[in-house]
Structure formats: C-alpha cells, structure tokens
Amino acid sequence: MTLSDYIAQGDWRLFFLLRDATERVEAADVAAATQRYLRRDNRTVAVFLPEDKPQRAEIPPPLSVQDMLKDFTPHATVEAGERFDQLRRISTHAPRWSMPAT
Numbered sequence: 001m002t003l004s005d006y007i008a009q010g011d012w013r014l015f016f017l018l019r020d021a022t023e024r025v026e027a028a029d030v031a032a033a034t035q036r037y038l039r040r041d042n043r044t045v046a047v048f049l050p051e052d053k054p055q056r057a058e059i060p061p062p063l064s065v066q067d068m069l070k071d072f073t074p075h076a077t078v079e080a081g082e083r084f085d086q087l088r089r090i091s092t093h094a095p096r097w098s099m100p101a102t
Helices: 003-008 013-023 027-037 065-069 086-093
Strands: none
Touching: 003 013
16 A cells, blocks of 8 residues: 555554554464354365366456547536635735834
C-alpha cells in the first residue's frame, strides 16, 4: 500500500503504525495465529487435474493510456455556489476603525 492509501483510511500515520507493528511480530506470534485460525474445518482443498488440450479464453492485450483517453470528453463542470472574493470577505468581516489625525 502507498501512503495515499493510508491517508484515504483517515490518517497518514497509520502507515507507520502498521510498519512498526509488523516489525514487532515474532515467530511465536505467527505460530499462535496458525493454531488459532488455520483449522481443518476452515480449509479448502483443491485438486489439479491437468488436461491434454485445455480450452483457454483469449485475453486481449491491455489498451495504452493514449488509446483509452483518445475519445474521452469530461463532463461539464458544476457551477460553484458562490464566487470566493478574498478582499470582499476581509472587508465585510474585519473590524473597521480610523487612525486619529495628527
């Protein structure tokens, strides 16, 4: 996972939390988890039966980014709720006072 994945989960520090927790895992921890979760009734067994002439699906090669975007037209943008004018915002919310004449 990348750092942005952890940001999407809510906090970039989760990356380092998991990294540090992984470094603390010892062989005894793995053995205990194996005993706890890898049970006979939880497993799935598969048998591979090879065939002389397997029927395979043809998978086309992936498209290049240029081919995927060649006919792409983005949707029209949505109008903003209001225009943000920083000077007007400051002037309407800042207290006003005058300097005394000298």
